[in-house]
Amino acid sequence: MKTVYIVRREHFNAAHKLWREDWSAEKNEEVFGKCSNKNWHGHNFNLFVTVKGVPSEETGFIIDLKELSRIIKRDVVETLDHKNLNLDVPYLAGLLPSTENLIIKIWEILETPIAEAGGSLAKLRLEETENNFVEYFGGAEPF
Amino acid sequence: MKTVYIVRREHFNAAHKLWREDWSAEKNEEVFGKCSNKNWHGHNFNLFVTVKGVPSEETGFIIDLKELSRIIKRDVVETLDHKNLNLDVPYLAGLLPSTENLIIKIWEILETPIAEAGGSLAKLRLEETENNFVEYFGGAEPF
Amino acid sequence: MKTVYIVRREHFNAAHKLWREDWSAEKNEEVFGKCSNKNWHGHNFNLFVTVKGVPSEETGFIIDLKELSRIIKRDVVETLDHKNLNLDVPYLAGLLPSTENLIIKIWEILETPIAEAGGSLAKLRLEETENNFVEYFGGAEPF
Amino acid sequence: MKTVYIVRREHFNAAHKLWREDWSAEKNEEVFGKCSNKNWHGHNFNLFVTVKGVPSEETGFIIDLKELSRIIKRDVVETLDHKNLNLDVPYLAGLLPSTENLIIKIWEILETPIAEAGGSLAKLRLEETENNFVEYFGGAEPF
Amino acid sequence: MKTVYIVRREHFNAAHKLWREDWSAEKNEEVFGKCSNKNWHGHNFNLFVTVKGVPSEETGFIIDLKELSRIIKRDVVETLDHKNLNLDVPYLAGLLPSTENLIIKIWEILETPIAEAGGSLAKLRLEETENNFVEYFGGAEPF
Amino acid sequence: MKTVYIVRREHFNAAHKLWREDWSAEKNEEVFGKCSNKNWHGHNFNLFVTVKGVPSEETGFIIDLKELSRIIKRDVVETLDHKNLNLDVPYLAGLLPSTENLIIKIWEILETPIAEAGGSLAKLRLEETENNFVEYFGGAEPF
Numbered sequence: 001m002k003t004v005y006i007v008r009r010e011h012f013n014a015a016h017k018l019w020r021e022d023w024s025a026e027k028n029e030e031v032f033g034k035c036s037n038k039n040w041h042g043h044n045f046n047l048f049v050t051v052k053g054v055p056s057e058e059t060g061f062i063i064d065l066k067e068l069s070r071i072i073k074r075d076v077v078e079t080l081d082h083k084n085l086n087l088d089v090p091y092l093a094g095l096l097p098s099t100e101n102l103i104i105k106i107w108e109i110l111e112t113p114i115a116e117a118g119g120s121l122a123k124l125r126l127e128e129t130e131n132n133f134v135e136y137f138g139g140a141e142p143f
Numbered sequence: 144m145k146t147v148y149i150v151r152r153e154h155f156n157a158a159h160k161l162w163r164e165d166w167s168a169e170k171n172e173e174v175f176g177k178c179s180n181k182n183w184h185g186h187n188f189n190l191f192v193t194v195k196g197v198p199s200e201e202t203g204f205i206i207d208l209k210e211l212s213r214i215i216k217r218d219v220v221e222t223l224d225h226k227n228l229n230l231d232v233p234y235l236a237g238l239l240p241s242t243e244n245l246i247i248k249i250w251e252i253l254e255t256p257i258a259e260a261g262g263s264l265a266k267l268r269l270e271e272t273e274n275n276f277v278e279y280f281g282g283a284e285p286f
Numbered sequence: 287m288k289t290v291y292i293v294r295r296e297h298f299n300a301a302h303k304l305w306r307e308d309w310s311a312e313k314n315e316e317v318f319g320k321c322s323n324k325n326w327h328g329h330n331f332n333l334f335v336t337v338k339g340v341p342s343e344e345t346g347f348i349i350d351l352k353e354l355s356r357i358i359k360r361d362v363v364e365t366l367d368h369k370n371l372n373l374d375v376p377y378l379a380g381l382l383p384s385t386e387n388l389i390i391k392i393w394e395i396l397e398t399p400i401a402e403a404g405g406s407l408a409k410l411r412l413e414e415t416e417n418n419f420v421e422y423f424g425g426a427e428p429f
Numbered sequence: 430m431k432t433v434y435i436v437r438r439e440h441f442n443a444a445h446k447l448w449r450e451d452w453s454a455e456k457n458e459e460v461f462g463k464c465s466n467k468n469w470h471g472h473n474f475n476l477f478v479t480v481k482g483v484p485s486e487e488t489g490f491i492i493d494l495k496e497l498s499r500i501i502k503r504d505v506v507e508t509l510d511h512k513n514l515n516l517d518v519p520y521l522a523g524l525l526p527s528t529e530n531l532i533i534k535i536w537e538i539l540e541t542p543i544a545e546a547g548g549s550l551a552k553l554r555l556e557e558t559e560n561n562f563v564e565y566f567g568g569a570e571p572f
Numbered sequence: 573m574k575t576v577y578i579v580r581r582e583h584f585n586a587a588h589k590l591w592r593e594d595w596s597a598e599k600n601e602e603v604f605g606k607c608s609n610k611n612w613h614g615h616n617f618n619l620f621v622t623v624k625g626v627p628s629e630e631t632g633f634i635i636d637l638k639e640l641s642r643i644i645k646r647d648v649v650e651t652l653d654h655k656n657l658n659l660d661v662p663y664l665a666g667l668l669p670s671t672e673n674l675i676i677k678i679w680e681i682l683e684t685p686i687a688e689a690g691g692s693l694a695k696l697r698l699e700e701t702e703n704n705f706v707e708y709f710g711g712a713e714p715f
Numbered sequence: 716m717k718t719v720y721i722v723r724r725e726h727f728n729a730a731h732k733l734w735r736e737d738w739s740a741e742k743n744e745e746v747f748g749k750c751s752n753k754n755w756h757g758h759n760f761n762l763f764v765t766v767k768g769v770p771s772e773e774t775g776f777i778i779d780l781k782e783l784s785r786i787i788k789r790d791v792v793e794t795l796d797h798k799n800l801n802l803d804v805p806y807l808a809g810l811l812p813s814t815e816n817l818i819i820k821i822w823e824i825l826e827t828p829i830a831e832a833g834g835s836l837a838k839l840r841l842e843e844t845e846n847n848f849v850e851y852f853g854g855a856e857p858f
């Protein structure tokens with residue numbers, strides 16, 4: 001089986017803070033450091049979405065990249081770009097917006113529409129800075 | 144005169160919004176678009192500081208890069224990193240935190256301490272995203 | 287005068303070849319090397335457009351970056367992206383599509399609409415590969 | 430077993446189009462979008478070749494990177510650089526030159542000479558733009 | 573199990589040469605090429621450290637990135653940065669400092685302190701140049 | 716005059732140290748910090764060479780980039796790549812190999828052969844790391 005993995009990058013800019021209301025300011029500062037600043041900070045996020053499949057004999061495609069881009073923009077970028085991850089995003093309500101938690105949510109959002117478009121979501125990579133990023137494989141074995 | 148230009152990159156992550164209190168929400172949205180989101184958004188900023196001078200015969204240096212880095216971190220990065228540019232930074236109070244306005248303020252902050260360290264500030268470059276950035280030469284002729 | 291320089295990056299992918307009809311294949315090969323391949327080759331081009339001005343006290347902007355992006359996309363990207371620079375672009379007809387010639391043409395195209403949007407085109411940078419690129423200042427003194 | 434994976438990057442610039450002769454122009458445009466432009470477009474391709482193995486006690490090498498680079502240049506870069514992927518490359522004849530199909534062909538070309546040089550091809554990554562790329566593991570389990 | 577992989581980049585600059593004392597200069601030159609230059613050469617190394625785990629419900633973290641960075645700096649960067657890999661590093665004594673051998677050693681150094689900090693080292697990536705790099709998974713199955 | 720500036724990137728890897736024989740080890744350490752490590756350290760250097768001129772009507776070129784690349788490789792890269800800047804390079808003998816001093820020397824080396832090839836050297840940029848680099852305009856006004 002000639003399974004190929006295709007990757008599409010999209011990006012968004014957002015504000016957030018790491019802060020627990022049930023902790024004191026001191027405890028938040030101790031655990032989350034600068035990320036606990038009460039007035040927020042922000043990042044340019046890069047999101048890499050990997051879809052796997054066997055290229056179609058008819059088109060040479062695993063998935064139409066234009067359609068993949070459209071799904072990511074509609075379901076992820078539009079909901080996160082120029083937003084506050086703690087305040088503005090219904091599906092993140094009540095969640096600490098660490099990159100770890102964020103990437104799991106993005107997987108849950110993208111898995112079904114990508115499947116409906118004929119693809120199989122295989123991996124996500126979410127870069128918060130050039131030094132810090134996370135990868136997620138939906139709980140499956142990584143690659 | 145063998146004038147050389149040396150550049151040091153530093154970076155910081157911050158939240159901001161473009162918003163005028165004396166405008167309606169509609170007017171803010173019309174002029175500033177997504178950047179007017181009331182709950183903020185944010186960026187990873189890259190700051191490039193250029194100092195010019197003739198290399199010392201004794202050290203081969205225009206300026207000690209360790210000292211230049213120390214100045215930028217102390218006077219700029221410490222005051223902006225993981226901050227809200229609208230709320231947390233005394234020297235930006237009352238200013239629309241566009242990258243244009245921000246780079247002018249950073250010049251005003253860095254010019255004197257760099258001069259005191261024996262250097263001459265020649266250029267700043269402030270990258271907000273990989274697609275948008277500004278450069279400033281202190282009002283002097285650019286290069 | 288607090289003149290700031292703001293830069294917007296856009297990109298396009300195009301095919302071209304360097305070939306003179308009035309030369310033999312051998313002469314074309316000798317002068318243009320691999321770039322003379324008769325069946326074309328191509329590149330991912332990055333275009334950086336620099337506009338200068340004094341930030342508005344009202345908006346903090348030199349020029350609205352959304353508007354600048356719209357102009358570049360409408361007048362340059364739409365006419366060059368996924369095109370053949372030798373065959374598909376009326377304003378390049380009869381011109382050897384070297385990056386040098388291309389950047390001069392892009393300047394001629396962008397200068398007026400940027401001025402009409404209240405900006406002053408100051409510099410272009412056109413990257414053909416990570417190793418080869420050109421800069422142009424409209425014949426004015428460079429910076 | 431201390432298996433290490435070593436990666437070598439090479440690059441090439443090429444023209445192509447996505448176009449089926451047995452389809453109408455409208456159908457080609459509908460499925461392939463801008464990539465169906467009849468006069469071609471092009472890209473700067475980055476190819477990353479991963480070879481796995483246990484470092485030699487004698488040399489500290491899995492494979493001599495100079496030799497790996499020589500193989501990739503001889504068998505892939507020389508055949509694709511400054512070429513038209515639809516017209517100029519015998520081993521791509523009759524194939525839709527999508528990145529998916531291209532990466533499978535490159536695997537078939539490199540697997541044997543790398544094995545003859547004592548290495549084991551483990552992964553390919555082919556970048557078409559900074560936003561679009563593919564990875565291939567030869568049909569084996571990915572990593 | 574919602575296992576996420578988090579990556580931290582650190583970097584160091586070092587000198588080295590590939591040279592065996594028990595070989596002639598000619599043999600060293602033949603096998604190691606330019607890397608055998610007797611007076612050394614050097615690189616900017618980028619090290620990417622991947623730790624896997626399930627995000628904590630309390631903090632949203634797999635591992636505190638500040639702590640991960642502190643471990644990498646203390647145990648790797650401090651011992652390698654601005655050093656000679658052949659002469660200055662006790663744990664590399666007697667080893668050919670190829671990137672392959674170096675990445676295995678870095679794994680041995682980081683595995684225990686990362687485990688003690690509650691993480692599980694999953695992957696290393698060591699970039700010697702933008703064209704040459706290695707990855708290591710501790711002998712486990714790669715991803 | 717339609718003067719265009721064309722840039723070619725080349726790179727080399729080298730070892731060096733900042734050290735004055737007429738100073739004590741303590742003084743060297745105090746002034747040059749980690750860069751004074753007696754057993755050397757090293758970098759991947761990126762060199763950007765800018766040549767200015769008016770595009771030829773015949774070829775569309777300011778200068779043949781293949782010829783420019785050949786000159787830089789012959790006169791700079793071959794003399795610095797995989798070398799020790801303190802020990803192996805006759806034209807650097809007796810000079811503190813700071814990037815400031817190095818870029819001035821590279822200018823002196825390239826100016827004449829580029830002129831003989833019909834070009835005019837306008838600017839050099841030498842990157843030592845992604846955070847530290849220098850630019851030089853031959854003593855002329857910068858841009």
